[in-house]
Amino acid sequence: MLDFSFCNPTRVLFGRDMFPQMEAHIPVGARVLVLYGGGSVVRNGTMARVLAALSHHEVLEFGGIEPNPSYETLMRAVALVREERIGFLVAVGGGSVIDGAKFVAAAALYEGDPWEILETRGSKIRAAVPLAAIPTLPATGSEMNGTAVITRGELSTKRAFRSEHVFPVFAVLDPTLTFTLPPRQIANGIVDAFVHVLEQYLTYPVDAPVQDRFAEGLLHVLLDVADVTLAEPENYDARACLMWAATLALNGLIGAGVPQDWSSHLIGHELTALYGLDHARTLAVVLPATLQVRRGEKRAKLIQYAERVWGVRDGTGDEKIDAAIGLTRAFFERLGFETRLSGYDLGRDDVSALLKALERTHGASYALGENRTVTPDVATAVFGASL
Numbered sequence: 242m243l244d245f246s247f248c249n250p251t252r253v254l255f256g257r258d259m260f261p262q263m264e265a266h267i268p269v270g271a272r273v274l275v276l277y278g279g280g281s282v283v284r285n286g287t288m289a290r291v292l293a294a295l296s297h298h299e300v301l302e303f304g305g306i307e308p309n310p311s312y313e314t315l316m317r318a319v320a321l322v323r324e325e326r327i328g329f330l331v332a333v334g335g336g337s338v339i340d341g342a343k344f345v346a347a348a349a350l351y352e353g354d355p356w357e358i359l360e361t362r363g364s365k366i367r368a369a370v371p372l373a374a375i376p377t378l379p380a381t382g383s384e385m386n387g388t389a390v391i392t393r394g395e396l397s398t399k400r401a402f403r404s405e406h407v408f409p410v411f412a413v414l415d416p417t418l419t420f421t422l423p424p425r426q427i428a429n430g431i432v433d434a435f436v437h438v439l440e441q442y443l444t445y446p447v448d449a450p451v452q453d454r455f456a457e458g459l460l461h462v463l464l465d466v467a468d469v470t471l472a473e474p475e476n477y478d479a480r481a482c483l484m485w486a487a488t489l490a491l492n493g494l495i496g497a498g499v500p501q502d503w504s505s506h507l508i509g510h511e512l513t514a515l516y517g518l519d520h521a522r523t524l525a526v527v528l529p530a531t532l533q534v535r536r537g538e539k540r541a542k543l544i545q546y547a548e549r550v551w552g553v554r555d556g557t558g559d560e561k562i563d564a565a566i567g568l569t570r571a572f573f574e575r576l577g578f579e580t581r582l583s584g585y586d587l588g589r590d591d592v593s594a595l596l597k598a599l600e601r602t603h604g605a606s607y608a609l610g611e612n613r614t615v616t617p618d619v620a621t622a623v624f625g626a627s628l
């Protein structure tokens with residue numbers, strides 16, 4: 242096992258009846274800004290419940306945070322936080338709203354140009370307005386981590402940052418808030434959480450059986466629950482499993498003490514930035530191609546994944562790896578995902594634009610992944626395998 246320092250400061254309030262408990266965790270007298278997205282939380286009654294639970298605080302609202310939250314919109318929220326001397330943020334929505342609130346929290350107290358936060362991947366953040374998260378979409382784990390991903394339209398770029406200062410103080414995880422999600426978004430959540438686990442699990446062995454078994458357990462739960470939760474949106478127990486699994490998939494626990502990849506995410510971000518694909522849809526294209534191209538580097542863990550997650554018992558190591566990649570692709574396709582660029586009418590011409598975008602984001606001689614081997618040549622091969 243690798244050395245690690247692990248701290249997750251976010252309090253989780255989990256269940257159908259936890260809203261009344263949240264106000265106790267917000268400083269008395271703090272002016273609160275509730276941030277939300279396109280208005281689904283207003284229409285489905287979630288907002289009314291949030292406002293009722295904040296009845297002892299002065300509350301302002303900021304709506305309109307887009308999927309893949311935009312820097313330009315968030316900077317308007319930053320101005321509001323500064324003008325109105327907001328002391329606490331509450332993000333109600335999917336990962337986009339929660340990520341957006343994290344950026345607002347850090348940018349409002351940042352001395353200098355807030356774009357630097359993204360250019361320096363969060364390393365210069367010294368303080369942030371405290372925030373809480375009320376996720377309405379089980380997917381990103383943003384409600385219990387210190388990461389955010391922001392899109393800047395005018396530069397066609399999507400950038401991530403992380404900082405200990407933007408961990409939510411608390412997260413209210415109420416599975417009933419997800420009942421109104423369209424099947425497409427639930428499928429996105431399942432795939433996003435699944436790939437989060439794989440980015441931390443499918444690397445190389447470091448004798449970390451605790452992390453491996455946690456990761457395999459989460460993958461099994463996601464496989465078990467996927468069909469039920471899609472078919473029965475109001476099955477509370479299935480949604481509760483999905484929600485907790487998605488949070489645990491990216492709250493730092495399974496990634497502590499093990500190598501992590503994340504190259505599929507970083508390559509996928511360019512597909513969103515250039516062509517607007519949903520985040521999870523990008524992963525379903527890039528991940529199978531990555532596993533195929535980098536199967537040598539990932540060989541031992543791919544065989545372990547085949548055996549323990551997919552129950553593949555027979556065959557040579559290579560045959561097991563083929564089976565695991567094929568079963569992963571088939572799982573994504575069963576959930577309605579395209580797993581090739583051609584499914585989105587993208588081809589070789591688009592690959593050169595994607596490669597240029599990766600260079601713009603990470604520099605001309607980037608080297609991503611757990612072994613820093615995902616260079617421009619390997620990224621080219623990954624795109625080639627995903628056509």
Ligand SMILES: NC(=O)c1ccc[n+]([C@@H]2O[C@H](COP(=O)([O-])OP(=O)(O)OC[C@H]3O[C@@H](n4cnc5c(N)ncnc54)[C@H](O)[C@@H]3O)[C@@H](O)[C@H]2O)c1
Pocket residue numbers: 278279280281307308309310334335336337338340377378380381382383386388389390418419420421422423426429430433491520
């Ligand atoms: N912070 C992290 O660790 C992390 C990890 C992975 C991805 N991300 C980022 O998160 C973003 C994606 O977040 P997401 O997958 O949660 O989706 P999202 O927040 O973009 O939401 C997708 C859509 O679902 C709608 N929606 C949300 N909840 C709803 C509900 N209960 N009922 C009806 N509609 C609802 C939203 O209005 C939106 O239109 C991307 O920008 C991605 O890069 C962040």
